[in-house]
Amino acid sequence: MKKLFAIFTALVFSVSAFGQLVLKNDPAHSRIQFEVIHLGINDITGNFDKANLTINADQKNFVNSKLTFTVDVNSINTHIEARDNHLRSADFFDVAKYPTMDFVSTSLVKTANNFYTLNGNLTMHGVTKPVTLTLVYRGSTVNAMNKKTTHGYQVSGTLNRSDFGIGPKFPIPMINDLIRIKGDFELTAD
Template identity: 50%
Template sequence: MKKLLFVAIAFVSLSAFTVASKVWTNDDPHTQLGFTVTHLGINDISGAFTDVDITLEASKEDFSDAVFNLTAKTASIDTRVEARNNHLKSADFFDVEKYPTLTFKSTGIKKAGKDTYKIEGDLTMHGVTKKVSLKATYRGSVVNPMSSKETQGFQVTGTLKRSDFGIGEKFPEAVVSDEVRIEANAEFVQ
């Protein structure tokens, strides 16, 4: 009986110091993974992946220990021009038949200022995984009046080189910029 009592007290004591992580998932209609490239050196063209799943796990209220995991279906690419979308889905660019998803898994987060963070992580795209550094801005928390759910907002931005991932290798910088600007806007709910 003493052993059972000791085990119960130890469990309760240890549980008091354990902070449970909360897992948040993106609200699909209010989430977008966008990108922008420069065409012919004179004009910016933007697009988005419209089928995106993101989880956010954190135990701290200020999200300073947040872990982000993102998966986007490459076939969901949308630039508002069907012919361009089809070309981007082809083997010339994303090769969606061979590489149906792109993923990002954060490996670290550091507070960079009030409501801003530097996120390090592994981006896998077109069969290549590279470490990337992104900036995250916490946009706040509200109770959504439509769903009555607590909702967290984040914006994540950064740049990458498509050449690092072997995307669009036949198309030089003069046609499509190597630098790709990324902007993800997401609302998260539990």
């Protein structure tokens, strides 16, 4: 009976693993950008230069896939060193205490061809909140350099910095509460 149970368990795990494809991003071609309105008159933009996205893709039904991404907050880059250092400080992200921003999907709903509503939990600055983002599958192609199939995904949405305790000393007329984000990722299978 134990042998039969072991065979059944192995069969279940092999069937559930079939149809799964683990996609990981290419760091040289992946980035998360953000935009915030400063003084009510100007967009300030920047990047997180180090971000990793993993998709445990269900090849039979993509909406059953699981997505996670992690951002190295210390990699913030607005092209102004003094501002970047201030954003890393305890006034904003406090990277010494909270070095990463992490997202784990909870659901994926197809809304149109290659467009999905992505729900999940975002942890930033020690606070975890549910967020809703848009995921777009941009297609796939074989990369001539490494002969691997490369998939393109874009994640976008808006967040309120106050929900995560980012920059509480800076009022909305100075730095808007609404932050627009966009992540562009090229991913390949392991």
